[in-house]
Amino acid sequence: MKKGRFGIHGGQYIPETLMNAVIELEEAYERYKKDPDFNRELTELLNEYAGRPSRLYYARRMSEDLGGARIYLKREDLNHTGAHKINNVLGQVLLAKKMGKTRVIAETGAGQHGVATATAAALMDMECEVYMGKVDTERQALNVYRMRLLGAKVHAVTSGTATLKDAVSETMREWTNRIEDTHYVLGSCMGPHPFPTIVRDFQSVISKEIKAQMLEKEGRLPDAVLACVGGGSNAIGAFYHFIEHPEVRLIGCEAAGRGIHTAETAATIATGRLGIFHGMKSYFCQDDFGQIAPVYSISAGLDYPGIGPEHADLYDTGRAEYVAVTDDEAVEAFEYLSRLEGIIPAIESAHAVAYARKLAPTMRGDQTIVVNISGRGDKDCAAIARYRGEDIHE
């Protein structure tokens, strides 16, 4: 494999001015990932601060209700800050600190990655600035407050559609302006090399734990692992240590929004084409002229017009499957898991729960499915109530 490539995908499609920054980052990462002190400190942060390892919970009522495969839930929702994002952020901010950086910047969509980055920056005493589309700052005022409370400065981005993709572009631009003291904490397994590899490695703790937990509970590997896919970081984290076991099906659940035959979708594998954007070659939702298309999903965390390059390659080679789940199906799964297991999943994670509901009944009772519950759903309650025609004041 060529450096930073996943098949034909990945690479470094960036302006000359960013080249030094990514080279410095790659060299530092290659050095620290093998450093025992770095790994000891990171493990301690993950365990003592974020609450790892997260539980692998046997969902008995859901398994019995669906009749078929036994279903386990990987509880990333129980991590500090309520999602898998903290795994990546603690790794990157610790790395930045080792590199002698004093300031971190990050993009955020709904605010989850911004809050996680502001959290790690507070913990490790780093300056923090977060770029967020202006539209999103208005939709997610509570998360803007959280980031400020944690000591971060939040910039409202007004370019383009003033949403996540514009926030990523703006953060890259800001990094170009100030690379000496600043690290860009990218929030998913995307962007130019080495980010897709770094983010995957930090998130791969999820599949490392699932593997050990399944061997302990079932004495064998799962038959299928399901995860929702925005940029793809919780999914690649849940898949990674199973890639070498072809008998384990890996299934990424994309956001179909109102349906893949409508313009209101964010399902990149189902509707996208090969392109270059945000420093990488991968699949992107595009219009007839090759411009990045506006995307839509009820779930703000899955509302990104691309997919990480490693997923694009797992799709090309057939090692992983990608399915599209609509808003309606995700909302039903959100309510279903709440009722049946007393677990309110993030609406993102509910996309994976929705597909598990279809898949489990087609499997035998001696087979198992692991569903990655990437985050908790408290943040989504008002929006789902609204979707059901109820007005809840937050």
Ligand SMILES: *Cc1c(COP(=O)(O)O)cnc(C)c1O
């Ligand atoms: C951000 C987020 C996602 C989507 O990001 P990935 O990089 O695709 O994992 C999914 N679930 C939750 C709970 C999130 O906060």
